[in-house]
Amino acid sequence: MAYLYYGADNAPIEIPENLLAHIKVVITAKLRRGESFLMSWRNEDGSGRSSIWMQPSIPMRFVFESAEPVELDREILVRLAESAHSNGGLFFTLPGPSAADAESDSLEDREREFTMAGSAR
Numbered sequence: 163m164a165y166l167y168y169g170a171d172n173a174p175i176e177i178p179e180n181l182l183a184h185i186k187v188v189i190t191a192k193l194r195r196g197e198s199f200l201m202s203w204r205n206e207d208g209s210g211r212s213s214i215w216m217q218p219s220i221p222m223r224f225v226f227e228s229a230e231p232v233e234l235d236r237e238i239l240v241r242l243a244e245s246a247h248s249n250g251g252l253f254f255t256l257p258g259p260s261a262a263d264a265e266s267d268s269l270e271d272r273e274r275e276f277t278m279a280g281s282a283r
Contacts, residue, residue: 167223168214174225175212177203178257183232186224188242188252193218200251216252 164182165174177185185201192199198217205211216222226232246252 163227165225167225169220169222175203175214176256179226179228180232181254181256182224182226184234184238184242185252185254187234187239188246189216189222191243192216192246199246201246202251202253204253204255213251 163176164179165176166182166185167174189201193216196218198215200213201216202211202213242252242254245254
């Protein structure tokens with residue numbers, strides 16, 4: 163598991179490490195260009211959804227349990243970036259407890275794990 167600390171909130175947003183590594187790249191690219199945007203996520207277990215407004219002036223910290231960097235998948239980065247550039251902003255679904263613990267090697271498995279909505283939302 164990895165954690166995103168955003169703003170003055172001491173409670174982190176828990177996101178699977180592989181997913182947060184990809185999200186971090188998209189967030190930093192947009193904020194580096196001075197672009198603010200909405201980031202939203204839905205828990206797969208149906209317990210709710212959340213949104214935060216991402217802007218360069220709000221401090222954030224990414225914390226990963228693993229010391230080794232995650233190997234990034236270009237297709238996942240493209241899908242997340244397309245979502246972030248859409249009117250609805252960056253959107254993803256957090257995997258349920260069993261999906262977060264499972265190892266998945268194929269792109270198809272990772273796409274199911276990181277269910278993301280595109281610009282058609």
